[in-house]
Structure formats: C-alpha cells, structure tokens
Amino acid sequence: MNEGVDGSSGDRWGELFGDLEGEFEAELARDTDVEIADRVRYELGQVSLLERFRASGGSVVQLGVRGQPALGGRLADVGADWVSVTDTAGLVMIAVRGIVWVEGLRQVGAAVAAPTWAVADLRRSLRDLAQARGEVRLGLDDGSAVHGTLSGVFADHVDVACHPPGRPPRTRAVTARRSVPLSAVVTVRQLT
Numbered sequence: 001m002n003e004g005v006d007g008s009s010g011d012r013w014g015e016l017f018g019d020l021e022g023e024f025e026a027e028l029a030r031d032t033d034v035e036i037a038d039r040v041r042y043e044l045g046q047v048s049l050l051e052r053f054r055a056s057g058g059s060v061v062q063l064g065v066r067g068q069p070a071l072g073g074r075l076a077d078v079g080a081d082w083v084s085v086t087d088t089a090g091l092v093m094i095a096v097r098g099i100v101w102v103e104g105l106r107q108v109g110a111a112v113a114a115p116t117w118a119v120a121d122l123r124r125s126l127r128d129l130a131q132a133r134g135e136v137r138l139g140l141d142d143g144s145a146v147h148g149t150l151s152g153v154f155a156d157h158v159d160v161a162c163h164p165p166g167r168p169p170r171t172r173a174v175t176a177r178r179s180v181p182l183s184a185v186v187t188v189r190q191l192t
Contacts, residue, residue: 065187079124147162157182158185
C-alpha cells in the first residue's frame with residue numbers, strides 16, 4: 001500500500017502496531033503477575049510451623065496444647081521439635097506435636113531461612129534439665145501431669161523421680177519412679 005501525500009496510511013499502520021504492542025505488553029504483565037502470585041503461594045506452602053515460630057521470636061503467643069490448659073506467654077526459644085514460652089510462672093517447653101492451635105505468630109511473606117546451627121531436639125533439652133537436677137512438671141497428652149526431677153533421658157522415654165513440690169529428690173522424699181514415653185509429653189515446665 002502506498003502512503004498518501006498526507007501520510008495517513010503510515011499513521012494507521014503505526015497506530016495498529018502500537019495497539020498490538022500495548023496489548024502484548026499488557027498480556028505479558030498479566031502473565032508475570034500470575035506467575036509471581038503462584039510463586040508466592042508455593043513459597044508460603046513450604047513454610048513450616050517451626051519456621052513461623054522462629055520468625056516470631058519474642059512475640060506474645062497463645063497456644064492450645066493437647067490434653068493441657070491453653071498456655072500464653074512470650075516466645076522464648078525454638079528447638080528442632082519444641083518451642084518455649086515464658087509466662088508469669090516461668091519457662092515452659094512445648095512439644096510441637098502437642099500444639100493444636102497458635103495465636104500471635106507473625107505473618108511471613110516467603111520462606112523463612114532455616115538456621116545453619118544445630119537445633120536441639122526435645123530429648124537434648126530434657127538431658128540438659130536432667131543434668132541440672134531441677135524440678136519439672138511434665139504435662140501429658142491425656143491431661144495428667146508428672147511432677148519431680150528428671151533422673152534419666154533415654155531414646156524414647158524419661159525417668160522421673162516423683163516427689164512433693166519444693167522438696168529435693170532425696171530417697172525419703174521420692175514417692176515413685178516413673179518412666180514416661182516422650183510421645184506422651186506435651187509440656188515441660190521448669191520449676192527450679
């Protein structure tokens with residue numbers, strides 16, 4: 001097609017190609033937005049509850065715990081399979097498998113980087129408590145509790161020298177020696 005003296009034919013082709021280019025760029029932008037949204041949903045789907053706890057360090061949280069009353073306090077620490085909160089009565093460790101709901105976690109926008117250091121699991125933390133010979137209250141998933149001093153931490157259970165609160169675990173004060181499966185322990189309150 002020949003361009004007229006006034007150049008009108010060339011202007012129409014320029015407008016047409018401009019419109020097509022604009023539509024292409026708009027479609028490309030929509031595709032990019034959809035891809036970004038899909039990627040964000042995927043990344044959020046990879047964030048574990050423990051990673052959310054790590055991202056929420058220091059936050060005030062409320063926790064529903066299987067077989068135990070709800071707990072609330074400031075998030076103090078996060079291990080490989082437990083979290084701890086500090087409340088008015090002190091420090092409480094909670095096995096993540098015993099948590100049934102959480103309030104107060106920070107929102108995360110993408111995957112939270114996992115720590116590069118070794119994180120202690122519940123058994124390791126219980127060994128530290130046993131070595132310190134402090135009093136503990138083990139909250140169990142059936143709603144009961146065992147009070148005393150940890151006397152041994154094994155592959156799948158702990159031994160507890162049961163004694164009245166505030167009394168040292170001397171032979172006369174020990175009322176029972178209980179072996180408790182770790183799978184039943186949902187909270188560990190450090191009393192001393």
